[in-house]
Amino acid sequence: MLSLHYETPLVESVVISQVAGCRVSLKLENLQNTGSYKIRGIAYRCVNEKERGCIRLVSSSGGNAGIATAYAGRKLDLPVTVVVPQSTPQVTVKRIEREGAAVILHGKTWNEANDYSLDLASQPGWIVSWHVSTRVSTS
Secondary structure (H helix, E strand, C coil): CCCCCCCCCEEECHHHHHHHCCCCEEECHHHCCCCCCHHHHHHHHHHHHHHCCCCEEEEECCCHHHHHHHHHHHHHCCCEEEEECCCCCHHHHHHHHHCCCEEEECCCCHHHHHHHHHHHCCCCCEEECCCCCCCCCCC
């Protein structure tokens, strides 16, 4: 299966190990092209869904999930729409757009953006790059 992520190094942190009183290692997922671990699961799903006939990827995000979905879509030659809350920093919106995704600003909260992304993904051949089966509590 096609892999869109790197095997990142695991390095010991001497300072944290001393404070914790045991050996602590850090997994350097910040070295992924997308800057976070989210590319691992999202890319896996996107590759599988493309093989099953997906024609467009959709994500709701405040940042890393949208960047990972946009990256996966670019690598898989699939169009991507990322729905972000209106409060999303412009630098994040631009980062997602640089990966080639269309960005829609919708709602004040991630829950509102997520609901809209699920509506978009109800179109034939469109899939959500990841899915949360329940709403995220804001309380």
